[in-house]
Amino acid sequence: MQFPILSFIVFMPAVAGMLLLLIPADRKTEIRMxxxxxxxxxxxxxxxxxxxxxxxxxxxxxxxxxxxxxxxGISYHVGVDGLSTPLVxxxxxxxxxxxxxxxxxxxxxxxxxxxxxxxxxxxxGVFVALDLFMLFxxxxxxxxxxxxxxxxxxxxxxxxxxxxxxxxxxxxGSVVALVGALAMYFTSGLGTFDMLALENAGxxxxxxxxxxxxxxxxxxxxxxxFPFHNWSPDGHVAAPTAVxxxxxxxxxxxxxxxxxRVGIMLLPEGAKFHMPxxxxxxxxxxxxxxxxxxVQSDFKYVIGFSSVSHMGLVSMxxxxxxKEGMLGAGIQMFSHGxxxxxxxxxVGMVYDQAHTREIPKLGGFRKVxxxxxxxxxxxGLVSMxxxxxxxxxxxxxxxxxxxxAVPSHLFANYAWIAILxxxxxxxxxxxxxxxxxxxxxxxxxEEFAGHVxxxxxxxxxxxxxxxxxxxxxxxxxxxxxxxxxxGVNNVLRLLGGA
Amino acid sequence: xxxxASMFLPILPEILLLLLAELxxxxxxxxPKAQRRNLGWVTAAxxxxxxxxxxxxxxxxxxxxxxxxxxxxxWMSFTFKMLFIFxxxxxxxxxxxxxxxxxxxxFFALLLxxxxxxxxxxxxxxxxxxxxxxxTTSIPLYVxxxxxxxxxxxxxxxxxYLLFGAMTSAIxxxxxxxxxxxxxxxxxxxxxxxxxxxxxxPMIGSLLLVLxxxxxxxxxxxFHFWAxxxxxxxxxxxxxxxSTASKAAGFAVLVRFxxxxxxxxxxxxxxxxxxxxVATMTLGNLVALAQKNIKRLLAYSSIAHAGYVLIGVxxxxxxxxEAAQLGVTSTIFYLVAYLVTNLAxxxxxxxxxxxxGSDDYxxxxxxxxxxxxxxxxxxxxxxxxxGMPPFGGFVGKVFLxxxxxxxxxxxxxxxxxxNSIVGLYYYLTILKYVFLYPSANPEEPLPINASNRxxxxxxxxxxxxxxxxxxxxxxxxxxxxxxxx
Numbered sequence: 001m002q003f004p005i006l007s008f009i010v011f012m013p014a015v016a017g018m019l020l021l022l023i024p025a026d027r028k029t030e031i032r033m034x035x036x037x038x039x040x041x042x043x044x045x046x047x048x049x050x051x052x053x054x055x056x057x058x059x060x061x062x063x064x065x066x067x068x069x070x071x072x073g074i075s076y077h078v079g080v081d082g083l084s085t086p087l088v089x090x091x092x093x094x095x096x097x098x099x100x101x102x103x104x105x106x107x108x109x110x111x112x113x114x115x116x117x118x119x120x121x122x123x124x125g126v127f128v129a130l131d132l133f134m135l136f137x138x139x140x141x142x143x144x145x146x147x148x149x150x151x152x153x154x155x156x157x158x159x160x161x162x163x164x165x166x167x168x169x170x171x172x173g174s175v176v177a178l179v180g181a182l183a184m185y186f187t188s189g190l191g192t193f194d195m196l197a198l199e200n201a202g203x204x205x206x207x208x209x210x211x212x213x214x215x216x217x218x219x220x221x222x223x224x225x226f227p228f229h230n231w232s233p234d235g236h237v238a239a240p241t242a243v244x245x246x247x248x249x250x251x252x253x254x255x256x257x258x259x260x261r262v263g264i265m266l267l268p269e270g271a272k273f274h275m276p277x278x279x280x281x282x283x284x285x286x287x288x289x290x291x292x293x294x295v296q297s298d299f300k301y302v303i304g305f306s307s308v309s310h311m312g313l314v315s316m317x318x319x320x321x322x323k324e325g326m327l328g329a330g331i332q333m334f335s336h337g338x339x340x341x342x343x344x345x346x347v348g349m350v351y352d353q354a355h356t357r358e359i360p361k362l363g364g365f366r367k368v369x370x371x372x373x374x375x376x377x378x379x380g381l382v383s384m385x386x387x388x389x390x391x392x393x394x395x396x397x398x399x400x401x402x403x404x405a406v407p408s409h410l411f412a413n414y415a416w417i418a419i420l421x422x423x424x425x426x427x428x429x430x431x432x433x434x435x436x437x438x439x440x441x442x443x444x445x446e447e448f449a450g451h452v453x454x455x456x457x458x459x460x461x462x463x464x465x466x467x468x469x470x471x472x473x474x475x476x477x478x479x480x481x482x483x484x485x486x487g488v489n490n491v492l493r494l495l496g497g498a
Numbered sequence: 499x500x501x502x503a504s505m506f507l508p509i510l511p512e513i514l515l516l517l518l519a520e521l522x523x524x525x526x527x528x529x530p531k532a533q534r535r536n537l538g539w540v541t542a543a544x545x546x547x548x549x550x551x552x553x554x555x556x557x558x559x560x561x562x563x564x565x566x567x568x569x570x571x572x573w574m575s576f577t578f579k580m581l582f583i584f585x586x587x588x589x590x591x592x593x594x595x596x597x598x599x600x601x602x603x604x605f606f607a608l609l610l611x612x613x614x615x616x617x618x619x620x621x622x623x624x625x626x627x628x629x630x631x632x633x634t635t636s637i638p639l640y641v642x643x644x645x646x647x648x649x650x651x652x653x654x655x656x657x658x659y660l661l662f663g664a665m666t667s668a669i670x671x672x673x674x675x676x677x678x679x680x681x682x683x684x685x686x687x688x689x690x691x692x693x694x695x696x697x698x699x700p701m702i703g704s705l706l707l708v709l710x711x712x713x714x715x716x717x718x719x720x721f722h723f724w725a726x727x728x729x730x731x732x733x734x735x736x737x738x739x740x741s742t743a744s745k746a747a748g749f750a751v752l753v754r755f756x757x758x759x760x761x762x763x764x765x766x767x768x769x770x771x772x773x774x775x776v777a778t779m780t781l782g783n784l785v786a787l788a789q790k791n792i793k794r795l796l797a798y799s800s801i802a803h804a805g806y807v808l809i810g811v812x813x814x815x816x817x818x819x820e821a822a823q824l825g826v827t828s829t830i831f832y833l834v835a836y837l838v839t840n841l842a843x844x845x846x847x848x849x850x851x852x853x854x855g856s857d858d859y860x861x862x863x864x865x866x867x868x869x870x871x872x873x874x875x876x877x878x879x880x881x882x883x884x885g886m887p888p889f890g891g892f893v894g895k896v897f898l899x900x901x902x903x904x905x906x907x908x909x910x911x912x913x914x915x916x917n918s919i920v921g922l923y924y925y926l927t928i929l930k931y932v933f934l935y936p937s938a939n940p941e942e943p944l945p946i947n948a949s950n951r952x953x954x955x956x957x958x959x960x961x962x963x964x965x966x967x968x969x970x971x972x973x974x975x976x977x978x979x980x981x982x983x
Contacts, residue, residue, distance in 0.1 A: 071972060141887050182903045
């Protein structure tokens with residue numbers, strides 16, 4: 001039997017979190033070292049999975065399956081395909097860099113890392129789940145540590161409100177999706193929660209059309225879809241840096257991924273019926289999110305709304321239901337995850353020095369923290385979709401896919417939507433350039449002179465690591481595109497060719 | 499009728515419980531006052547031992563009438579009996595923290611006798627036996643609720659509980675007498691046979707009267723008024739016992755009674771119970787939002803949980819036998835998970851409340867700094883109550899909602915889902931106080947004594963085990979459910 005690598009990845013963080021709790025609370029250095037070791041270990045494991053995934057063979061790999069509750073057809077069934085493998089890697093990356101930049105947390109670091117790792121277990125679990133019950137199980141595990149992480153370690157002004165709002169939104173979404181999932185389970189008559197079996201359940205088109213919105217929107221809440229995106233900027237802003245990174249970088253992908261896996265893949269007819277109007281919602285996401293981001297004066301809110309905008313592109317890519325769009329969306333999930341983790345890391349570093357995030361009050365930080373400025377510029381170029389960076393590899397196919405989307409009962413063609421969506425790039429460029437010029441260039445305001453310092457070496461490692469990934473994918477897309485393509489082919493197979 | 503040894507097997511747990519109660523009383527008079535606290539260890543160890551020994555008296559498949567049809571020996575009654583005995587043992591451990599509870603050994607004896615009553619409630623198959631069992635359960639509980647005779651609130655709790663209990667039990671008894679009048683028998687199964695299939699007004703009347711008594715036991719709205727006051731006033735370990743074992747016993751009776759006596763009248767009682775479920779969940783959760791006293795909060799939360807369990811009971815009325823069976827299974831599973839979880843919640847409140855001297859929620863500010871492990875246990879218990887994985891409450895809720903959907907009661911599942919969102923809000927709020935708010939006296943240590951520690955470890959591990967390795971528990975619940983169909 002092969003080594004159960006996926007189970008290892010899923011449970012390692014939780015076990016590490018439990019072990020952390022056994023270290024006496026006042027030995028903070030040891031706690032941080034142990035957390036870093038666990039993060040590095042998770043990263044290595046996820047890199048290993050990524051590079052040992054056999055792209056040529058495609059399909060689900062590293063499969064493990066054990067009965068969990070045979071009476072109801074619940075099993076512990078894991079495996080990764082071309083879409084989930086990059087997301088597993090993403091989680092490893094964000095977990096590792098999250099630990100690096102959280103070195104400075106001084107209030108109960110033991111509990112902080114323990115909750116963060118339990119969150120990581122939930123996230124890994126969802127990405128590898130091939131059983132519907134298991135997916136929910138881990139999905140909820142990913143939701144609740146978020147509450148404590150934001151409420152305890154978050155920004156004092158809004159943390160209680162934001163944490164509660166976020167948790168309730170996500171919980172509502174997940175239970176709505178749960179009702180839909182149970183309906184699928186009972187209607188299929190197969191007596192199994194196994195998603196590979198449910199794919200072939202042959203649900204009637206009426207059933208699919210009725211339940212698709214429940215499942216899709218239930219999960220897409222976490223993907224930040226308009227008009228249920230409201231929790232997300234508040235949550236991002238209130239969260240401590242590492243949690244914002246996790247949250248925007250990984251958790252929102254969780255929503256999009258689950259909406260794809262359960263919504264589109266299990267109810268393809270429903271997807272075909274509803275997607276034409278859902279595209280309009282994602283268009284609002286993309287353009288309105290970018291627009292709101294451009295008028296914020298709080299640095300972190302800008303990034304928060306930019307996440308809403310970029311996640312809109314992911315949903316939009318899925319909503320095209322064609323190969324280009326989905327391919328782009330799959331890569332965008334990874335690319336945006338790394339990019340936004342980088343952005344939030346930068347925001348956190350600036351805030352730690354300046355103690356304000358008001359863009360008009362900042363300036364000239366390039367002089368004290370050149371590497372941070374450089375990293376932000378890299379992230380900015382990614383988010384504008386510049387060729388040579390991963391954002392281009394992701395966004396260009398989405399727009400192509402949208403342009404080519406098959407005419408539906410609602411619209412004869414989608415070119416005009418594509419044109420409107422492309423506008424978001426212009427808006428994105430405007431706010432990114434504004435931040436670069438206001439925050440990093442110009443003169444340092446007097447109040448900061450002498451008080452602000454460069455970031456420590458751990459932070460630099462994290463920034464270089466994240467930037468490098470964005471550039472590597474940009475210049476060598478072959479490292480990821482064929483893999484995602486395999487995953488997309490599988491989705492298209494369920495959608496009936498095309 | 500000649501007595502044979504095998505006849506005693508079905509009531510082995512009850513006999514052993516009585517013997518243990520006797521032992522406790524004898525030790526009580528022979529031990530010096532300072533030593534009586536250790537009776538808690540005796541009770542808990544005895545309860546553990548009884549569970550082990552009772553495994554020898556495991557029932558076979560099906561359901562056999564014993565003792566002239568007075569009780570039934572099946573997996574349903576057996577499962578519930580083990581659950582009650584477990585609850586009693588844990589409650590004894592929590593009570594050891596309360597000096598004034600345990601300086602008199604009769605506390606433990608009353609606890610055990612009440613457990614005997616519950617055990618008979620779970621197995622009673624005859625109106626008279628059932629009534630006796632309910633009273634055997636209740637009367638010691640009235641005394642336990644008012645155990646602090648010098649404390650006004652506790653006395654009030656005991657008295658209030660007695661008044662409500664006596665009144666509802668009289669109404670229920672009137673319902674029993676009507677049933678006897680219609681059928682001429684007190685045997686539950688025979689009643690069902692002699693009742694005609696079509697519903698008549700007197701039949702529905704007797705159904706309603708009986709439901710009053712059961713509704714009181716499980717604290718379903720509108721028979722819930724006693725619960726917050728009684729929980730608040732009674733000693734916290736007793737409140738924990740009331741909200742778990744006593745409630746589970748009520749459900750054991752409800753499930754068996756409805757399925758045995760009124761199988762032809764599902765169209766009458768399913769809508770009644772469905773509306774009770776909706777009212778109980780919604781009122782319990784909404785009023786819990788406004789509570790400032792954590793015991794009252796848990797009281798309303800436990801009312802809400804009775805509402806969730808009622809979803810499973812309603813699903814039991816489905817004409818689809820699979821759905822009905824899943825309804826019973828999920829009811830039993832949820833009660834197991836809920837008993838373990840809520841005992842933990844009350845145990846933490848008991849341990850903390852005694853030292854803080856207050857059950858006001860402000861006392862819980864910053865508890866995690868004073869005792870990180872107690873705070874973690876509280877997080878586990880509250881998140882399980884809220885229905886979060888990997889804890890028992892999550893799986894329990896999923897099964898209940900699944901049963902409702904299987905029984906084509908999607909609207910009821912949706913109401914349950916909406917309610918669990920409200921529930922999540924107030925559980926998280928308390929956790930916020932515990933983990934986030936600054937404590938008035940952060941340095942003051944919070945010693946947890948050995949008995950509490952043992953009980954809390956058992957319960958927290960139990961919550962996680964039920965939530966992760968749910969196969970065996972589901973199997974047990976399914977076996978129990980199969981026994982009464």
